[in-house]
Amino acid sequence: KAGVTQTPRYLIKTRGQQVTLSCSPISGHRSVSWYQQTPGQGLQFLFEYFSETQRNKGNFPGRFSGRQFSNSRSEMNVSTLELGDSALYLCASSRGGQVHSSTDTQYFGPGTRLTVL
């Protein structure tokens, strides 16, 4: 069974640009969550999508947005990039029960390393 895939793996952008990252969940998984990992902050939850709807949201500004398609694939968009957006962006998929619960383990992709110059 294929794992969670993320594209691209590496990306370099300049300040002010926008970027779109893609995540394909494990087959049969309907929930996709996005996280930002930075050295100082660890992993921070961005948002979670289930059945094409945003179900949970972290404390990130509106420049960070996402969507989910009918095949459960998800995209994350960051507009007006800032230097501080440089990070590893991870997506995780799960079957879609109560997310983050004992019945719904998340499986992570390898991440997209975004560098903003």
Next chain:
Amino acid sequence: DQQVKQNSPSLSVQEGRISILNCDYTNSMFDYFLWYKKYPAEGPTFLISISSIKDKNEDGRFTVFLNKSAKHLSLHIVPSQPGDSAVYFCAASGQDQGAQKLVFGQGTRLTINP
């Protein structure tokens, strides 16, 4: 406001000995706790979890202990093996104002020395 803290950024342990990784949390609404392991260039992988109704959960060489009164959990690995060298993240989950929240610590880099 760091609700989940791993105060040791790194830990070095001799092969065969016990590794103990610690995690503290501040929010009483957390009721489910997880440990993830991360190798370089890979995403985190789920290792072990514990519900707040328990104080211990064991899976092979890995045991997680939860002390609710102290808001503290720990991961014990015994015996430690070289393949255990990785970054370990603890995470806490719970309902907060109608949303299910998952908060990670900053991670601890574990190095197992032969």
